[in-house]
Amino acid sequence: MALPPDATVSDVGEFGLISELTSLFEQGEQVLVGPGDDAAVLRVRNGHVVVSTDLMVEGRHFRRDWATAEDVGHRAAAQNLSDINAMGGRATSLTIGLAAPADLPVQWALDFARGFAAECAEVGATVVGGDLTRADQVVIAVTVLGGCTVSPVLRSGAGAGDVLALTGRQGWAAGGLAVLGRGFRSPRVLVEAYRRPEPPYAAGPVAAEAGATSMIDVSDGLLAEARHLAEASGVAIDVRRDAFEVPEPLVAVGSALGADPLGFILGGGDDHALLATFPDTTSVPEGWQVVGEVLEGSGVTVDGAGYDGPTGWTHF
Template sequence: MPSVPSSSAGRSAPPAGVATTVEEVGEFGVIARVVAALPQPAATTLLGPGDDCAVLAAPDGRVVTSVDVLVDGVHFRSDWATGEQIGRRAALAAMSDVAAMGAVPTALLVGLAAPGTTDAGLLQQIGAGLSAAAAEVGADVVGGDVTSAPVLMISVTVIGTLGGVAPVLRSGAGVGDVVALTGRIGWAAAGLAVLTRGFRSPAAAVGAYRVPEPPLAQGPVAAVTGATAMIDVSDGLLADLGHIADASGVAIDLRSRALTVPARLLEVGSALGKDPMTWLLTGGDDHPLAATFPDTASVPEGWTVIGRVSAGAGVTVDGATYEGDAGWDHFRSGR
């Protein structure tokens, strides 16, 4: 990947003699710096950071949980984003999985691994970004771990509550259901294409790659209004709808005309010689939600019907097999 100027260039220099790297600060120094910035716990957090474990309330009697692992150079680049942006991205990506089950995020556990030469301030900023994103939906960062590694890595375990509703699985789509989508799509893929070329504009596309805007509140809404299956679109719309099709034993056909390419992405596509529809169909990292519903009447406001479920297998576009990669696969794809 081409290099771009480091986003750390704008940080204020620490006073002379003050420890600045992870090696100098030490494991517990890093933890202390990150924890010091955390807000007061929400009602569901009975005991936060500082002990061997956190203690959480589970008023629903059930806990929804998932884990995301992000690696510098694979899921993000620390020279393309600030620490706070990286932290927000990590938290939002993890919480989107909980939303896709129809649940509300309540707590995050974070593992940070980094080379000893890493700026300790960067990890502190990552912690601040994680905490800020969690707080926006009423969740807490309740604990975690810090260790050394050859490359910067972030592991986020997210915990959520279903609030009395049944979880929405990938396996519930039925023949005759409609497929709907909510949230921004294609923007992050366009931003990645721009950054890979060595540019940092347009800001809207680059910003979408740095920090997603998953529609977290729409997951529980869809669950209440009758979603039969749902998924977080992290690796590409076709690839992730393929998971629903496989789990449900059905076929899904998308209508390309239902996916509107924003004017800004048309401009970016023209400048880079790319078909922007490819970004909408196969690009990841925006984390919109895709779901199936029994009929159009049950599709909530803010969702767009983009296809239909039928008997068969696989995902098609306008009735035809899509030519090319359907999305991102960490062990098969290359950037």
């Protein structure tokens, strides 16, 4: 369809846009019935499905002037794919609900869909259905389905004596967000990390096979996620400051903003790193870094003491 560059969603209409969007989504081999019917039908292996859902709201989770539509598509897919990763599973199928103002440029929706599909392709997952409707602001609702080849890794399995380990970039997106919030666009590597996270998708299933006792993805903040693990498992977790090597761009931003750069690492989310516990250091897979330990008790400490910096994000 040839569109004027400034065409809006209301110009092409609901069904016109759905048709355009659907054509962007290739279907995977798991798809028995794809988009266009009342529901999709998917082949499922191993007798179970892993499912998670997430919302992204314009002005809250993204700003159209801080990230391209394609970036937002990548991020929306990444944060959902990461939830399956954190169970030790592999994502296969996603649905997208898109609520949008009538004056949203069609090009934005198409670029969003392209970014979304490209991120899904990283793990071989495909978009199998969705819904489109009108709202005052852009709201993106994604549901992701997948499966595990070994038992899913829950938040609740950590035991005293386990080691806490991390894999993936951590704090980069928070650094990028801080930079954007001050009106800057550099260091570019951090801004890019915020716009397009690179979750360690291969690491979740590997950790499950290696015997991870608990796992979570870092979307709200490292210490906040550690607290989720500690609460679900009924244990205490101590994080070691010296386990983290602060990358140079975060040092630069900390220095420019007068902030402790470790704060981005301990309090930041949005990189979708994985945080997991393993029975001992020998069971920690390659590419993971031991950053703390699991103790009897409750709560999360840093070097054995309370931490008074920001620990994560809260929505209300």
